[in-house]
Amino acid sequence: PVRMDLRGKSVSASVALMLVVDVSGSMGGGPGGASKMDLAKEAAIAAVELLGEYDQVGVLAFDDQNHWMIQPTFASDLAPIEEAISQMQPGGGTEIYPALKEAYGALSPLDARVKHMVLLTDGQAPRGDYPGLMQQMRDSNITLSTIGIGSDADTQLLQELAQLGNGRYYDGNDPFDLPRLLVKETQQVQRAAIVEQDTTPIAINPSPATDSIDFRSAPPLRGYVATTAKREASVLLASSQLDPILSEWQYGLGRVLAWTSDARNRWSSRWLEWPDFSKFWAQVVKRSTRPPEDPNRQISVSITGDQARIRLDAQTGAEATERRYLNFLPTTATLTDPRGNPQQVQMPQVAPGRYEALVPVQDDGVYMLNVSQTNADGSIANQSGGFVVPYSPEYRVLGTNETLLQDIARKTGGKMITDPEQAFVHDLPSMAAPRPLWPWLLAAAAILFVCDVGVRRVRITAPELRAGYYAVRRRLGYVDAPLPTRRDIAPDLARAPTITGVARIRRTDHHNGAHTGAPAGAAPRSSRLLAAKQRAARR
Numbered sequence: 001p002v003r004m005d006l007r008g009k010s011v012s013a014s015v016a017l018m019l020v021v022d023v024s025g026s027m028g029g030g031p032g033g034a035s036k037m038d039l040a041k042e043a044a045i046a047a048v049e050l051l052g053e054y055d056q057v058g059v060l061a062f063d064d065q066n067h068w069m070i071q072p073t074f075a076s077d078l079a080p081i082e083e084a085i086s087q088m089q090p091g092g093g094t095e096i097y098p099a100l101k102e103a104y105g106a107l108s109p110l111d112a113r114v115k116h117m118v119l120l121t122d123g124q125a126p127r128g129d130y131p132g133l134m135q136q137m138r139d140s141n142i143t144l145s146t147i148g149i150g151s152d153a154d155t156q157l158l159q160e161l162a163q164l165g166n167g168r169y170y171d172g173n174d175p176f177d178l179p180r181l182l183v184k185e186t187q188q189v190q191r192a193a194i195v196e197q198d199t200t201p202i203a204i205n206p207s208p209a210t211d212s213i214d215f216r217s218a219p220p221l222r223g224y225v226a227t228t229a230k231r232e233a234s235v236l237l238a239s240s241q242l243d244p245i246l247s248e249w250q251y252g253l254g255r256v257l258a259w260t261s262d263a264r265n266r267w268s269s270r271w272l273e274w275p276d277f278s279k280f281w282a283q284v285v286k287r288s289t290r291p292p293e294d295p296n297r298q299i300s301v302s303i304t305g306d307q308a309r310i311r312l313d314a315q316t317g318a319e320a321t322e323r324r325y326l327n328f329l330p331t332t333a334t335l336t337d338p339r340g341n342p343q344q345v346q347m348p349q350v351a352p353g354r355y356e357a358l359v360p361v362q363d364d365g366v367y368m369l370n371v372s373q374t375n376a377d378g379s380i381a382n383q384s385g386g387f388v389v390p391y392s393p394e395y396r397v398l399g400t401n402e403t404l405l406q407d408i409a410r411k412t413g414g415k416m417i418t419d420p421e422q423a424f425v426h427d428l429p430s431m432a433a434p435r436p437l438w439p440w441l442l443a444a445a446a447i448l449f450v451c452d453v454g455v456r457r458v459r460i461t462a463p464e465l466r467a468g469y470y471a472v473r474r475r476l477g478y479v480d481a482p483l484p485t486r487r488d489i490a491p492d493l494a495r496a497p498t499i500t501g502v503a504r505i506r507r508t509d510h511h512n513g514a515h516t517g518a519p520a521g522a523a524p525r526s527s528r529l530l531a532a533k534q535r536a537a538r539r
Helices: 036-049 078-085 096-107 130-139 155-164 175-189 277-288 402-411 420-424 438-457 462-475 486-495 497-511 525-538
Strands: 013-022 056-062 066-074 112-121 142-149 169-172 234-238 244-251 254-259 297-304 307-316 331-336 342-346 349-351 354-360 365-374 380-389
Touching (some): 013 066, 013 096, 036 078, 036 112, 036 175, 056 078, 056 096, 066 078, 066 096, 096 130, 096 142, 130 155, 254 277, 297 365, 307 365
Parallel strands (some): 013 056, 112 142
Antiparallel strands (some): 244 254, 297 307, 307 354, 349 354
């Protein structure tokens, strides 16, 4: 019902944050290629992004001089603020005291409930009148926190400043922790402002939570958290500054109440003795709880497979003779699955006073159900319920299914064992399974058939094999292979079937006296080959 940022007729910041950033030359270094200056920029931008539009921020960079990057302004437009922060560049020495003094002068006149300053530095600096400056800051309700960057920072000075400034000291020995540390500090100071002063709540709007209670007789509260009521909320009790103390609103099917004070002895110590204290809280709790269910409307759910049947029985009258079915009423069911996804379905009427709808349910878990029915007078009746889709039925069997295991062992020729070591004993009979060989035999027959045809039809002599062998060697680069000589070829020629056939024909012609009359010196080449063959045979 309320916002934690403050929005009123006069714009007053909830938080005024002043960042005082060291931009001396030493900030240009850093581990891992990332300078401490770059990390400081990243941290400052991250801190500014946490602020609300009604918060104020200022950024003062310093080395041996002060440089305003951002004068104190509201954080409603972050683009120019982030652009100015990104312009910071390292260079120069380190002068902390003048920077803190100038930042204090800019922060003290601001209208904000929380004024906080954060100092980021990595070096040593001359001493100054820090105790006097810290006293002035305390008198102006300004707090100071410090962050030491790297191992060269003056940790003793930074710890003293944080203690005197009622703030916190952070050791940023690892510069990469700087963004996280500054974000953490900003979140600490960004908490809603606390108003600690006597305040008597004023009744603003009526509600069952405050009925029959006279708050004019209530003692004052000692404090509360300043907030802003949302537009749809109803403020029941407020302070003299019209800050909400008790608010309520309707959110969906539920009702939410926000009490911005406490119920213990810090701010409500006087209320503990107030006679209406118990009555007040009883009415507040009752107002926030779910109203009792309508006995005239009953919800039932039955699950079949992956579908749920939602049923609403609506009727009026307590006695059986007075009961009347509620017919022809628009009815809607809203089902929220275990993942939080809502699904809305219409429930048509299927019988007198009965409305049903089928809804798919696929995930296991708890389903929340709300059924809304619009009455004839326009009022809406809501009925809530829920159901659970359990796990698969197989999860119900928590023990070992020994019957199934025995059946598997019997059908596969195995056995049940009780000792785990028996699983490694090879005492099962070997299994033989016939395999057809005809595919292999058919392939072998095809190969042998081709080889047989080749042997019968193609004859390759030994010289041809030898010549082919040496030709392959020469092609592969073996140039030292000897070439076959005529003497090596002659014995093979004698066995060659072609030459033998020619010699047989010549010999037959010679014995038959078939001479052509050609001179011996002009004998054909075949005769010379025959002579060579005969000489080889005589050897």
